[in-house]
Amino acid sequence: MNDLDGALKYLSNSGPEFGPGVSNHGPMAAEALGQLGHTAAIGAWVSSYRKVLYEDTYGRFQEITHDNWRPALGNMRLLGDWTEFFRRELDGAAWTDVLARWWPRLLPGFAAGGGHGVIRTGHAVRMLKESTGPWRIEELARGLGYWAARYQELPEEPSTPRKRDLAQAWEAVPKLRSDQGMGMIFRIRLETVWLEPDFAPAVDSLRLDDDADRALSRLTRAAAASYLTDDHKTPMAFVHALTTPAAVRLVLPSLPTELHWPSVTAAVRFSAAIRSAYGTGQREHHPEEPAQDYATLAERALATEDPHAIKYVEACRREDRLSPDPTYAIAATDWVRRCETGSF
Structure with missing residues (x-):
């Protein structure tokens, strides 16, 4: 089992979460390994990672249809039904x-x-952009199904004047005044953002741009900088503040143009919520080692077996190539070091 499709098949009986609500990173990290040039290592990595995963035990409770889907959003009990719904959707139409x-x-x-x-x-x-095999179609069904079942909104304030550029809006993000839900399960902590009245006006002050790709680069660069210099104690959260908008970039070319900017604003809202929930402020970053090249970082990330190390290195490398900035490699080096030492 050295290829991605074999890995997807091997992981197909694993659930979307394990432990205390931690997401299953197997398919994502396996795909990222291939992108990093380590296709031959996918099989061994997946075999090791599968040991920590739970079986997929989600049953079927309600048939989701085009008439009743909306009230089923955010109901994790219906994950099996959501996944089956998207299987049917993908069976009858082009995945795009x-x-x-x-x-x-x-x-x-x-x-x-x-x-x-x-x-x-x-x-x-x-x-799927590389190949449309059945296990890749299944993975899209599972990704969309998980998204629908765990659907979680963040506060908005549409009437806010859009006067700030991304750097200004990012700087305006408030630190939450409540420690409620503080921890590693982001969906629990992010519920607390609703208690912060200044959050939505800060995010919705972002001025619309005509270049979604450029805006995403600014966002991922800001997320990498915040990982390094914000006054926080949870670097894991800030890893996701970058990998999530970086994943949006993977999708934009397959979406109609009119969905590009709404996708960017949703990504900004999420990454800003991570920043608000886990800490803003300022601290000086003192690197433990010089920034490493991405080939070295990929080798080190693989050696840790940590999916977050693999995914973060791949996302930082991709973002750095699109809009070069040393912050990406500095952040990736620091995160890999943390994964190696368990200091996260």
């Missing part, structure tokens, strides 16, 4: 058509599973 139809419907619930509904969908889309 299904994606274009359901992406805007799910977009308001962008925070699903701490962003992992979006990330898993993004990796599935990149797989």
